[in-house]
Amino acid sequence: MTKISILACKITGDRCAGAGCLRAVRERNKAFADYGPDTELIAMWRCNGCGHFIADDEGLKKKADRLLDLGVEYLHISHCAKKKDTKEPCPEIEGVAAYLQTKGVKIVRGTH
């Protein structure tokens, strides 16, 4: 069993149901093409908003730690998790990715 998770943008979540990400997982295409049938999406979650970094946001760290408790192996960062003005990766998201990476989680950029 391979355990994967998707991290997306809180702002985008106001207008996105995540259907495209979930379809790509279900159909094993796009960024999920290499996963086998025994792959489980254990969480689809969002950041806690701009300016909320894992180092000082207890809730955000709690969400990341919950994934670790569940044995997550891969974290997919959705394309929406970028600064809307510059399209650069959000440091808030990168902080989460770096934290999980130090715990052995593999980081994958993109979903669909």
Ligand code: SF4
């Ligand atoms: S930090 Fe980035 S991913 Fe999170 S809400 Fe702000 S723009 Fe979206």
